[in-house]
Amino acid sequence: MVVTSPVQTARLSADAAATARASRTRLLLEAPIAPTLAKLAAPNVVAMFAQAAQGIAEAYYASRLGVTALAGLALVFPLVMVTQMLSAGAIGGAISAAVARALGASDVARAATLTVAAWLIAAKLALVMAVLVALFGPRFFEVLGGGTESVAAAKTYALVFFPGCIAVWLCNASLSVIRGTGDMRIPALVLLLVFGTSIALSGGLALGWGPLPALGMAGLALGPICAFALGGGAAIGHIAFGRAGLVFRGAVGRLSADMFRDILTVGTLASINTVLTAVTIIMMTGLVGRFGEGALAGYGLGARLEFMMIPVIFGIGAAMTAMVGANVGAGRIDRALRVAWTGSCAAAAIVGSIGLLLAVFPDLWLGLFLEPSNTAALDAGRSYFRIVGPFYGFFALGLALYFASQGAGHMKWPVISSLGRMAVALVGSLILTTSMGLGAHGIFAAIGGAMLVYGGVIALAIWFGEWRKAGR
Template identity: 80%
Template sequence: MSNIESAPTLRDAAPTLAGAAAIARASRTRLMLEAPIASTLAKLAAPNVLAMFVQAAQSISEAYFASLLGITALAGLALVFPSVMLTQMLSAGAIGGAISASVARALGGADVARGASLTVAAWIIAVGFAALMAVLVVLFGTQFFSLLGGEAETVAAATTYALIFFPGCVAIWLCNASLSVIRGTGNMQMPAIVLLMVSIISIPLSGGLALGWGPLPALGMVGLPLGVVLAFALGAWVAMGYIVSGRTGLSFRGAFGRLDAGMFSDILSVGALASINTVLTTLTIIMMTGLVGRYGEGALAGYGLGARLEFLMIPVIFGIGAAMTAMVGANIGAGRTDRALRVAWTGSLAAAAIVGSIGLLVALFPDLWLGMFLDPSDTAALDAGRSYFRLVAPFYAFFGLGLALYFASQGAGRMIWPVISSLSRMAVALVLALILTTYTGMGVEGIFAAIGCAMLAYGLIIALAIWRGGWRKKTP
């Protein structure tokens, strides 16, 4: 009799788990809709910010490992780094943010079944983007790095890195897509834990595979991306398993059958514009890299370190931005535009303050950063890096403001002004750099001055547009 009586308990275990997860998910959505904005945003953002700082440490360590391989490896990393960051920004920010916002809007509108089907669509989209990027880099990577002005050995180092990273980037795409789904349910802790795990594993693994620590082979440039890809593969497995097990409160029974073109459109209509914004941001860095490359390997290495810190501001802002995307999305889905705007301004001004403080610090003391990677004998690289921080870092606050409002705009599903601001940034950077280097004799410092002015334009344009009511207009 006891065995017969215990059977229903075993069968009911999974539904009980799913029911508890659903209750927790509904509670998180209610929190985003009703709780005080500043404290709720801080609570949601804190795990992300911590995880992003650890991810920043991973990027710093990669540059350090490359510096141990030599100045050519460091310059090669500068050539490939914008493309690598494009992958991270698309998968976690542009497309990832669109995924998070779509799920949050579905849950804000109390459509849980749609949230599950959007998750399946997100995984399909992630695999498609990863395959496209891998094919493009394999076919055209070497030619692209050559166009940026790198010398033969520098281009070879960049190509070696790219031919490992990009075929393996499907792991990064699936991991970030899955974490975006989890954030869309209002759960910021689990994504933070997974990213912490990925970073903690990738740092010693990349260094060990590059430099030959312990029993690991010394693979040189190959080891740097290999460690990152393997760590993200583990992260993808954990995140996808967490979702499929029902711990997000989403039920996947019939989710695949409910897929339709509208769900892909829901993600891609926002993600496409967000991706344009991301591509423009990266293209700006790539163009500046090409211009700096004309001044030699030392200048390229110094600028690469400066641009790396600039890119590292993106994960820091993302820590706050991911929370804003979910909160704004949930409030827009519930028809509460005024509250969504208050969330946007609260988070964006906080991001600007944090990033602006970092910018002022490195503007005053650039060797705090440069000294971690360069010897005093690397005078050309040091001079370029110091000039970069002196002229660009004071404008980091505007970069932080604009990028944070970009994440908030994803939640609102309104991406026109972020794209316009990025187009303006690219135009100001390129045109002003060409003018200053051609007619003033400023050399590489003219390029850096143009980058700083472009950040100013970027932040002001999107802020003024949203302040004047951009979200209330009938834009995509």
């Protein structure tokens, strides 16, 4: 019998992980596009539906605390989603794309060093966000039009969630590294753990299940923070112990400005796009808030579903980011474009179908949270879905192409399309509410038109060769 030493066992394990990682990269570069994209996206989509379930559960728990808590959650929700979108989508996507491009170019050492840079970036951005919310969060909630009680509820949530958001940032940065190696299964499993734990802890800590204290809004925030801390520890351990196929010997010494620039050049533009998306929602929340707490609660439920479509699109988009990144790194632009269109059209079809369904049957969603007696909130929510729902497909198309553009490293047109969306939403809302007196219905019409602009602009730019022009 052959006996291997612990050192030999560790080396064999590392070699096996490296071989698996190289095999995944070949799959991104050579396998048939549609089946490969579906295979890669499937675990992500499952995990993102788990995130959607967590969002539904959180809104349900808030509704059990009362309409004021639900309105407070609507006020703080854009900032929470900005954290998720930046850490997982914008900066996270840039991390995944940078790692994928390095592996596509067969530079494994660079991929490991980029991982260390990613952790440092995530920690610093988490600190910045926590400080900004502590300084300006309360005033922000007041500007959005919340009343005294709903602002107090939002503050309670924020003062727990944002000091702990470093757990969210480090978890999502680590999962993005793993996705960049072509492994979508491990991130999906970790996120299933995170969101399942969050659903249980948020409800238990908010409503006081069993031996847990009833902390109200503070409990809603503490649940996801604890869950992300658990998931982040698992993801970092997976990478650090070589299970992702990356070797970190000498990685810290190889850190340079170029490593940070590789992530932040794409990540900064992607973050601008994310912030513009969130600012658009925030502005619309502020405008709707002028029509009362009921309208704010109803629109908040509509905006929450819109935000929840982002993780669903991310399920496909994360696979596209890795696949496009690897092909761009290998110089295969034509294949990268085919990946982008295949995944984006699939995302548009899925999310567009959801939007059309709720345009016809809005109470399928609203009825989960609102009693028939909440007439003002129900009326606002129904109006939102009937007007905005048919445009969800354009929103999905634009956002999916945004993820593909991260992989390609070309983020100019996603930012331009977001600027166009914000301008149409704001200007259109002001015209339709003031000059034409359409009230909240006018705001919703402007939101729908803005989604059309968002998806149309970025799609036309890529169709007419933006990636090829940028690469010259």
